[in-house]
Amino acid sequence: MSARHVRLVIEREALDYRRQKRVWRRLFLQPLLFIAVLSVPVLLVQQAQSREQDREVTVAVQGDAIDVPGLVDALTKPPLHYRPSTDAARDVVGSAAEVGLVLAPSTKAAVERGTPVPVQLLTLPTETGSRLGGGTVAQRLAELRAATVNAATAARGLPPSVANPISLTPKDLATTTATGTRFGLAQGLPALLVIQLFGLMSNAEERIAGAKDRRVLEPLLVLPFRRRDIVLGIGGASLGIGFLAAALVFVPLALGLATFVGSVAKTVGGSFDVVSAILVGAILLGTFFTSFGLYAGARAHSGGEGSTFVTVAQVAVFAVVASTPFLSELAAKGPILAAPVIGPMLLIREGAASGLDTTQLVTAIAGALVVARLLVDRATRLVGAEVSVLRASK
Amino acid sequence: MIEVDGLVRVLGDARVLDGLSFVAPQGSITGFLGPNGAGKTTTMRVLSTLLRPTEGTVRIEGHDVVKEPLEVRRVIGLVTEEPSLLDRLTVREQLVFNAKAYDLATNTTAERIELLVDLLGLHDGIDKRAGALSKGNRQKAALARALVHDPPVLLLDEPTANLDIVAQAGMQELLQRPDVVGGKTVFLSTHVLDEAERLCQRVVGIVGGRTVAEGTPAEIVERTGAATFRDAFLALVAETAMAPPPSP
Numbered sequence: 235m236s237a238r239h240v241r242l243v244i245e246r247e248a249l250d251y252r253r254q255k256r257v258w259r260r261l262f263l264q265p266l267l268f269i270a271v272l273s274v275p276v277l278l279v280q281q282a283q284s285r286e287q288d289r290e291v292t293v294a295v296q297g298d299a300i301d302v303p304g305l306v307d308a309l310t311k312p313p314l315h316y317r318p319s320t321d322a323a324r325d326v327v328g329s330a331a332e333v334g335l336v337l338a339p340s341t342k343a344a345v346e347r348g349t350p351v352p353v354q355l356l357t358l359p360t361e362t363g364s365r366l367g368g369g370t371v372a373q374r375l376a377e378l379r380a381a382t383v384n385a386a387t388a389a390r391g392l393p394p395s396v397a398n399p400i401s402l403t404p405k406d407l408a409t410t411t412a413t414g415t416r417f418g419l420a421q422g423l424p425a426l427l428v429i430q431l432f433g434l435m436s437n438a439e440e441r442i443a444g445a446k447d448r449r450v451l452e453p454l455l456v457l458p459f460r461r462r463d464i465v466l467g468i469g470g471a472s473l474g475i476g477f478l479a480a481a482l483v484f485v486p487l488a489l490g491l492a493t494f495v496g497s498v499a500k501t502v503g504g505s506f507d508v509v510s511a512i513l514v515g516a517i518l519l520g521t522f523f524t525s526f527g528l529y530a531g532a533r534a535h536s537g538g539e540g541s542t543f544v545t546v547a548q549v550a551v552f553a554v555v556a557s558t559p560f561l562s563e564l565a566a567k568g569p570i571l572a573a574p575v576i577g578p579m580l581l582i583r584e585g586a587a588s589g590l591d592t593t594q595l596v597t598a599i600a601g602a603l604v605v606a607r608l609l610v611d612r613a614t615r616l617v618g619a620e621v622s623v624l625r626a627s628k
Numbered sequence: 629m630i631e632v633d634g635l636v637r638v639l640g641d642a643r644v645l646d647g648l649s650f651v652a653p654q655g656s657i658t659g660f661l662g663p664n665g666a667g668k669t670t671t672m673r674v675l676s677t678l679l680r681p682t683e684g685t686v687r688i689e690g691h692d693v694v695k696e697p698l699e700v701r702r703v704i705g706l707v708t709e710e711p712s713l714l715d716r717l718t719v720r721e722q723l724v725f726n727a728k729a730y731d732l733a734t735n736t737t738a739e740r741i742e743l744l745v746d747l748l749g750l751h752d753g754i755d756k757r758a759g760a761l762s763k764g765n766r767q768k769a770a771l772a773r774a775l776v777h778d779p780p781v782l783l784l785d786e787p788t789a790n791l792d793i794v795a796q797a798g799m800q801e802l803l804q805r806p807d808v809v810g811g812k813t814v815f816l817s818t819h820v821l822d823e824a825e826r827l828c829q830r831v832v833g834i835v836g837g838r839t840v841a842e843g844t845p846a847e848i849v850e851r852t853g854a855a856t857f858r859d860a861f862l863a864l865v866a867e868t869a870m871a872p873p874p875s876p
Contacts, residue, residue, distance in 0.1 A: 239729070246717075246725050253716040253757075449712040453773070456676050457729045458701040620639065623678045 235466065239459045243467020244474065247441065251475050260433040261479035268429045282362055291367035294319035294326060294356075297337025301345055308378045309335070314370065326356050332367035333357055420587035423512065424579035425555045430483060431519045432551070434476040435544050438527025441468045442617065443540030445531075452623060461618040465528055465610055473524045480516055511585025514595065518578035518602040525609035526574075532616035551575055567594060572601020629654040629689065630675065630781065630815055636683035637670055637837075644670045646837035647684070652815045652830070654780075657803070659828035660817040663865060667837040668817040669709075672785040675815065676706045688781055689813075702730070705774030709786045711766040715759030719750065719769040722758065723776050730777035737776075744772040747808050749798075764795030771802065782809060784816045788823065796823075803827055825857045833861060835868040 251257050292315045299305045299316075309316040319325050322334030334356030338344075344351045353375075357368035383397040442465075445451040454464050526547060534540030554575050571577040571594060581598045584590060630652035637645040645667045652658035662668050673679040674686055677697040685692065691699040713722060720741065727737035745754050750772060753765045761769065767787060774782060784803070788796040802808050803816070804827060818824050824831050825845045833841035833848070841848050841864050845857045854860035 242725065242728055246714075249721065250714055250716050448715075449708070449710045450714055452678060452708065453706070453712050453726075455678055456701055456704065456706050457726070458698045459729065460698070620679055623673055 236460065236463050239463040240467045240470060243454070243459070243464055244470045247468055247471030248474065251471060257437060257475065258479075260436060261476060262483055264433055265430045265479075265483055268432075269426065289313065289363060290315050291333060291363070291370055292317050292331040293367075293371055294322040294331035294334045295337070296320065296322035296334065297339070298341055299335070299337060301342040302337070302351055303345070304378050304381065308374050309371070311374070314374060322356055326358055326364065329361075332361070332364045333371045335371070417587050420583045423586050424515065424582045427480075427512065427515055427519055427582060428551065428555050428575070428579065430480050431476055431516060431523055432548065433479075434472055434520055434523040435527040435530070435548065435551075436541065437476065438469055438472040438524045439531040439534070439540045439544045440527075440537060441472060442528060442531025442613070443534040444537040446535065446623075447537045451617075455617070455623075462610070462614045465532070465614050465617055469524050469528050469610065472527065473520055476520055476524070477516070480520070508586045511582050511590065514585065514590075514598070515578045515582035518581070518598060519575065521602055521606045522574045522578070525606040525613070528613040529609040529616075532613035554579070567597075569597070569601075571597040572604070574602070574605050577601055629687075629813055630658075631687040632671075632675075632684070633686075634684035635671070635674065635681055635686060637667075637674060637679060638682045639670070644837050645674070645681075648834065648837060648839055649684075650832040650839050650842050652813055652832070654813050655811055656829040657809065657814040657816060657827055659824035659831040660815060660834065661819065661821065661824050661831050661841075661861060662834035663819060666834045668819075668834060669785055670837075671834070672706075672708075672783055672815075672817055676704060676783055677701055703779055704781045704783055705777070705779040706783045707767070707770050707774045707785065707787045709789045711758070711763075711770035713758035713766055713769055713773075716757055718757050719754050719761070719772070722769070723773055726773050726776050732777060740776050740778065741772075744775055747805070748772055748802060762795070764791055764798060767791060767795065767799060768802070771799070775808070779812070781813045782815070784814065786817055786819070788818070788820070800827060821858045821861055833864055835865050838868070840864045840868050 290313050293309050294317050295309065296319045299309065299318075306316060308314075317325075317331055319331070319334070322331070322336050325331040326334040334354075336354040336356065338352040341351050355368060355372060355375075358364040359368075380398060384394055387394065387397045442451065445454075455461070457464075527544065530543045530547065531540050534543060565580075571581060577598050581590065581594060584594065630650075632651070633649050635645050635648040636643065648667070648671060650658075660668055660671065670679065674681050674693065675688065677693050677700050680694060685694075687693070688700050689703045691703065693700050713719070717725075723741050723744070724737060727740065732740065741754070745751055748768045748771060750765065750768055753761050753769065758766060758769060767790075771787070788799050791799060800823060803814070816824070816828060828845070830844055831841065831848065832839060841851075841861070843851070848864075849855075849857050849860045852860040852863050854863055
């Protein structure tokens, strides 16, 4: 390999890239559009949940609630709205109420005997209002139960800890701690990085297959350069431009995500693990996408053939990205770390969540290098073969 | 000098070149004539190391195209039917790139580019992006790129085929000028007989991947007994078409 020849090709390609608007659109705009499109449903769900949480919850109560001390009061405090009913189930299904309570006819007798009162809680989980309202009613009933127990134990001269041995305070780690923020980031980062670096595959493919269409590959091939130097030069320029775009687009994006997840500045800015996971993952993903694009371009007779091949490959990559939420049980260790796309994605998740060890890094880097080497070798052979200068018909 | 001996190239099921042999002497313009599909472009691609021969040997300036492809690429300049320029780069940027590829020093590069701009009349186009040039100027830029490292061998694959009549005449005039191609071994592939007769000291005729004639235009006319070079060449093509295929 001649480093000088590779550098010359990189400079020439970079100059051409700089003046090619389509490349900038693909590398800068496309990831932002993807992320915007993916964000819309998430934002809509969040908005709907927030709206439902603030909304009044009508509770259709079937039976004599008045027989249970404190029950009517508990069900009339906002956001709950008490509504007597003769058929609570019909009211819930017919959207007249979000939640239904059915008290058995034996309620009064049960209260008098001091036995538990049988109550059915009716919700329609497919409706967000009903699902959230059900939780609110259940919590209100739990509070009523606790108040009743407290009063009973106090009447017997017992300390409150007999009724409530545990004082429970829920805490959302995702929004209140640096570690929680890291876990939150760990779920989103791999997919975002893949989306950001996705365009590299098409770019590298286009630089070779498109060059065949425009007949500008042949003048490169008759220069006194080794084929490998030409392929590496084209790949190096694609990778460099891709990383530049990633640096400009992804860093603000990751910071934005981090801010969204929680108290973040010290997490993203200060955490070496998160930053190194992003860096290593980006290099591994970028190297794979670029070398695959080089191979796709070299094997194609024309730009159209190459882009069809890349589109099929991109569908496969999307399938991997889409399956990320189902891979939480998959540990980031062993040979799977060496696999293209999925390995770096696991590595990023692991690195962002809890840091990386040397074995994980070595396995992932070695795997990516071997795969990239095989693809570049194949691309080099194909660029030197007749597929580079003959039309598809031959 | 270009030496081709028993060149065979198979593409798929087709034997596109079938034992082609010829010599293009040093310092002269050799025309490479043949009808469409005769194998001219395939031969040019083998000479320029873009395709490997299936059989036979090809030597350029003493270098074997299979064993020493890098040395061959150092001594050739190639102009194809399409100028094959990067549209978004200026002509100067592309010439500088090629000069660097051939290890020319910076001051030598500047001198060569100025010389070629003068010789080829590229003053208006040198700092324009190639995509903004006329077809004729694009082909001149391609010729400048092939000449920037001053190669001893110039391979021209139908360089006037896509040009209008004025641009064709301009390109042909350039190829006749000693200050442009003097001292070089020029191998000009064309199917325009008049162009070959006017520009070339020697011609090689190819039909069906085989050599059908080799010599000066006058020798070929004399050998066939035809009145003109055009009639002589057409007679050779017709003769070959009627001849039985060679035994394998």
